[in-house]
Amino acid sequence: MDPNAMEQIGHACEKWGAFQLKNHGIPLSVIEDVEVESKHLFSLPAEKKLKALRSSGGATGDTMQNYQNQMKVLAEKLTHMILNFMGMNSEEEKKWVGSKNQFEAIQLNYYPCCPEPDRAMGLAPHTDTSFLTILHQTQTNGLQIFQKCLGWVPINPDPNTLVVNIGDILHILSNARFHCALHRAIVNNTNERYSVAYFYGPQADYVISPLVLNSDVPCFRALTVKDYLSIKAKNFKGALSLITTT
């Protein structure tokens, strides 16, 4: 691990709300297996797709479980570095990092070729509700992250690189010091595209309360993950502004 990794990651969280990760320690074969499984799954007719998802040896079987296990180890390493960078003490960190109290989910995304890409959107602009998201994208371009000064910035895929997005929960916990990356996926008329998102964060009953250092004032009120999820379900883009204290 690069000795400057924590600082670099911390600064990327402050400036971008996202970063790209090389030398992450996840074997390429584990990522390739998930890609193959995902492509196979999306190629099935609808009723077979459902059956595969429900069966123990299907898409939720060993390949996905292995991927999820590896992602969890990586997510915990990243979380430890990020919380350290933020100045959180180890007692507070122990409340959920390294314990069984995490929420995890894998989402497989498929974007078919689109004959009129200017008139369609693969995935509309959003921030992830997670603490952080680790994203693997296949060879086709499409992911874009919004940056105030630059507009929509393409994050093109590289086989050895994972993309990490800061989600709303870390944005709240950092007292808005870290951005949560507004991102979207665009489509094109020549290549289909796949991506695999791993969402990671504390469980529903965890109370997210902004980490306030020195004489700073909390920008958000404290609330449980569950309460935040329900506010976001109803208000989507307006959710963060509904819990601000100012």
Ligand SMILES: O=C(O)CCC(=O)C(=O)O
């Ligand atoms: O497909 C992508 O590159 C983005 C996926 C994404 O943002 C998500 O699943 O939340």
Ligand SMILES: [Fe+2]
């Ligand atoms: Fe996302």
